[in-house]
Amino acid sequence: MAKHQFQTEVNQLLNLIVHSLYSHKEIFLRELISNSSDALDKLKYLTLTDEEFKSLPFDPRIDVEFTEDGDEKTLTVRDTGIGMNSEELVESLGTIAKSGTREFLGKLTGDTRKDSNLIGQFGVGFYSVFMVADKAEVISRKAGEEKAWKWISDGKGEFEITEAERDTQGTTVILHLGEEGREYASRWQIEQVVKKYSNHIAFPIFLHYTRTEYDDKGKEKGKTPTTEQINSAAALWKRPKAEITEEEYREFYKTISHDTEDPLFYLHTRAEGTLEYTTLFFVPKNAPFDMYQVDYRPGVKLYVKRVFITDDEKELMPTYLRFVRGIIDSEDLPLNVSREILQQNRIMAKIRESSVKKILTEFARVAQEEPEKWLEFIKEFNRPLKEGLYSDYGNREQLLELVRFKSTKAEGWTSLAEYKERMLPDQKAIYYITGDNDSTLRNSPLLEAYRRKDIEVLVMSEDVDELVIPMVGTYKETELKAVNRSDAGEDLKEKKDKKKDKELQPVIDRMKKVLGDQVKDVVTSVRLADSPSCIVVDESDPTMKMAQMMKAMGNLNMPEVKPILEINPDHAIVLRMKDLEADDRFADAAFLLLDQALLVEGAPVKDPAEFVKRLNRVMETAL
Ligand code: ADP
16 A cells, blocks of 8 residues: 655645635536546547557446445446556646646635636646545556556545556546535436536446336335436537537537636537538637646647547647637548647648638637627737737738737727728828837827827737737738837928927037937937937837847847937927037936936836936936
């Protein structure tokens, strides 16, 4: 007998499950049946593709049984699947293999409702049995191995593994139901839960119970042990669409995604012709907890002629659609398709390509016909879609219609199409400002003149914007221009500007001399109203933020980007500088104009100590 401790994360998760999911405790049965179904899928695949397993007897089924012996109630789920050996029992039922578990646990709030959503996204799996059981036993024998093993635990910190007996390969889970779970030792309860969540499981699920017979007078005649199949055992996605109810789609989604919420929408299609395949895709309401992790778990499962092949293949979907859940079932791929084959397979590539098209078309339909739902989508998935602008050149046009932006003119979110409709009659470009923080951006001096001229500017504070939007370049032949670029002033120029330029030339020349190589240039600004100065970058240079990002990503050869300082020809400070004779005071003013422009952009000043000294000198004379 060997005692083992649960990994710390398992203890934390167990605690959480019991506290946040008790109102959904029936899902333990869904999780057990789903595990059994996975185990049968795995073995089925091996018996079809692997010489070693071809000769094994394989009678795929799941059996559910319950017993009542006085106070002692048990519920048993038994399968003839692939099984686990002792190492696998320790590994699978003692640790959490999922990456990002720690981050996930860190995100929990203590608010039961929110946490139960999060935990749904995470997937609770086997450990959910401890919502209903005081003690759980798992007896398992791995296919192709002689020995069987028993795992036993009360879910309180540790478990034991001992040798055991089992006639055939597969797994038996015996739950000793506690106070919370007694109600599940009932034919009606089990049937109801299985019908609700597991009806579509592709293997037969049998329920064992004792039927009581009565005679004509209603007197008990005898008891007969009975076995009855309680699911339809048809792969849901293969059934005709018209026959599947909304409810069935929703429950199916929950089973494959382990989400506790309904999906936002779904898309079920069948392709016939040169290639035959069925796809059923779901978009969750909430972003999967690992969406921003490099090692996220893919959400689409691949089947070939209803045989499960893999749920761990990121190539099935482009990365930017990694939040999509669902199934691809191909009639044309070979069963023993390996990962290498899959990645270069032309059939797979075609299925993927047309799946993406279908998904994007459905997105467009929702955006058009159900704008409220689309906003719910945008709240969670705008960012990954923007990644698509970058990575999926072929679908960029379509993606540009789908992404949404914040703006100086629209409440909430706006599309590029809506922006275009609002453009002023002679406005030449779509303007945008990028940076870290929505409110800093909205207060940026760079926007002053746009506001004065009533020109709308898109406010982009997501980190991908900086990388993606400059690459996009144009939307329906209208250029997208960053307001912090030197060439974005086109729509702001006025006739009288020429004259002002001339008058200010001596100040500009003098500032250039003083600031030296700290700036690329000093120019009169057309975009300022209330602020004396701002910085922009040359149209050919990366933005300051981009340069910072490149450096952070390890690109040390990144040349330093020098800002162009723009000064406001109408501002009192600038006007006063025209007549300022003292060189030292002029220099203080010049540097303070540069440094304040950097500060409002959230960029660091070059020499903070020097900045403070200058500021104090100016204050001394002013006060
Ligand atoms: P998940 O199913 O999300 O991986 P679980 O906690 O439900 O998480 O299960 C953990 C692992 O235990 C599974 O991935 C599987 O390897 C193994 N497992 C659980 N139940 C069974 C079973 N009935 N037969 C074979 N393996 C199982």
